[in-house]
Structures are given as C-alpha cells and as structure tokens.
Amino acid sequence: MKPIDYMKPEDYRLVFIVILERALTPRKQRNDEEREELREKKLKNYITTNIKDETRRVRVRYRRTLITVLGTPAEEQGGGKIDLINAGAFDGLDVVFMAHPSQENAAYLPDVAEHDVTVKYYGKASHAAAYPWEGVNALDAAVLAYNNLSVLRQQMKPTWRVHGVIRNGGVKPNIIPSYTELEFYLRAPSMKDLSVLTEKVENCFKSAALATGCKVEIKGGENDYYNVLPNKSLQKVYKENGKKLGIEFISEDCILNGLSGSTDFGNVTFVVPGLHPYFYIGSDALNHTEQYTEAAGSQNAQFYALRTAKALAMTALDVIFKPSLLEEVREDFRQLLKTPWKDKSTQM
Known part of the structure; x- marks a missing residue:
C-alpha cells in the first residue's frame, strides 16, 4: 500500500x-x-x-x-450496493450518505422501486415470400407485447413507469424472425405497487406469445431496486448545512409532486438510515444525455460537487457530535421499519 x-x-x-x-x-x-x-x-x-x-x-x-x-460501482447495471449489503459492507454503520447530480438541489427526491425484465420470444423461421405460413413470427410477438403495454398504460397509476426497447427484432426482411428479445424497466413508488405492476406487465408478454404461437421466456434482473426511504431528521440537518454554504433547495411541493429515477441506494436505506440528496452541477441539461455528460466533467461542475461534499461532511459531524440527533435519525428509521416492507413508499 x-x-x-x-x-x-x-x-x-x-x-x-x-x-x-x-x-x-x-x-x-x-x-x-x-x-x-x-x-x-x-x-x-x-x-x-x-x-x-x-x-x-x-x-x-x-x-x-x-x-x-x-x-460502490455498478449502480446502473446489477446493483453493486446490493451485493455489498449481502457481503456485510454496511454492517455496524449508523448512517450512510450519498449524493447524486441533477438539475436542482434537494435533500431528498422520491426515487422509486424498480424491476428489470428481459423477454425472449422463440418462433420458427421460414421464407417470408415463398411460404410464410410455415413460420411462427417472433417479431409479431414482440410488437404485440409492446402494443399490449401501450394499451395497459390507460389503467396504470400516474406514479407507475414502464419503458423498454426491442433489442433483437430479426435478421433479414425475407426471413420470418424465429427469435426476438425485449428489455423493460418497471418502476413504482413501493415494492407492493411494483409487484402488482409486474404481474400486469408479465401478462402482456404472455398473451403476445399465446396470440402468435411463440414460446416466451421471461427473466427478471439479478436484483430489484427498492425505493429510497426518507429520513427527515437527516434531511433537515443537511438542508441547514447546505444553506450555510449557499445551496438553494427546491420546495417541498416540487419534491412531493415529482418522481425521480431508481437507485440501489434504496436497498441500503432498508438496512441503515440513509441520506441521498441531489445537487445542481451548473447546467440545465438533463441526466443521461450527452450534454449532461459533458457538463458533469467540466471544471464548473467541480465547485458544486465540492460544495455538496462539504454539506455532507458537516452533516456527518453533526451526527458524530450530537448524540440526540443520532437518536432522532434512528427513531425515524424505526418508525419506517414498523410498516410492512412491501408497503413502504417514497412519499412516507
């Protein structure tokens, strides 16, 4: 070393x-x-x-x-923090902090639960012009599944999200596709809602297979992401410290009326009290775009990242030197744990 x-x-x-x-x-x-x-x-x-x-x-x-x-790598694919939880990396910790870049400053945003799913349809190849009737079209199954989900949206709650892509749609136009593959992300404010949504979505996939005569394979992701549980005591202290450094936070109404993405940090907040603020980086570009990637690597963004790190460090010192605060944090966490885990929502 x-x-x-x-x-x-x-x-x-x-x-x-x-x-x-x-x-x-x-x-x-x-x-x-x-x-x-x-x-x-x-x-x-x-x-x-x-x-x-x-x-x-x-x-x-x-x-x-x-x-x-x-x-903690692999937040976007696989859920690295979940593997770390299972390995005991968070055992014995009193609080856990993490910050995420965004377009605004917030001590908390309602990150939702997420279930990833890969769907594979197996049909039968055939010449599309000479004898198409001999084929079983896996692309038809994929298109029907996609359209089934579009129809389902009318009956979905406003806080539910379903989005996906067709990763494999066939090989050549003159060959009836024998194999197609789709990937979808399902999101909801709580694990309870997510399980209901998952059942509805899987029925859409299965019915497409039945209608086309294809076989279907539905495989969930390695790890489900839980929604982030809020800890109001930590949020309050973080905002107080952030304001001392000149951070301007969005209103509570904006937080309650909006949704964010999903993160494996949510799973962490189910085993130890956590704080997951978002911070402005000096750009109005949207996350997961080329413009945001460029902005995040700019020198201008470093000021905002450092300022957020300071606010987190100040909050850590408050937890260390104020035993009463740590007890309030623990009590918030205990109250959340009294709710059956599948019913815990981002809005609590």
Missing part, C-alpha cells in the same frame, strides 16, 4: 478525504507551519487508502468514530 504524502483538492478521486480532513480540523487558529504539520500527521496516522478495481474504501479514525468512504 502506497502512503499518501500530499493531496490536491482537484484530485477528484480523493475529494471526500480532503473534505473530511478539513472538517475534522479543530477551529482554533494555527499558523501555516502548524497546519501543515497537523495535516501530514492526519494523513499518515489516520487515513489508509486501498484502491483496487476502481473500488475505494477509506477509513478515518477520530475520537473513536469510524468514517468510511466506500466506492
């Missing part, structure tokens, strides 16, 4: 360590020499870094408090 002799704020990989180091420095005035001596002592004695396969875990010990900065 290579020792750390110096750090630069612009080294984004270690930005949270920098913030924690500064936040944990006592406030009394010191001259430059004393600051530098203290800085090196903290880095050498309190921080160890292990970087492997882009996963970073950093531990900082201060007054018997353990702060862990944990890299």
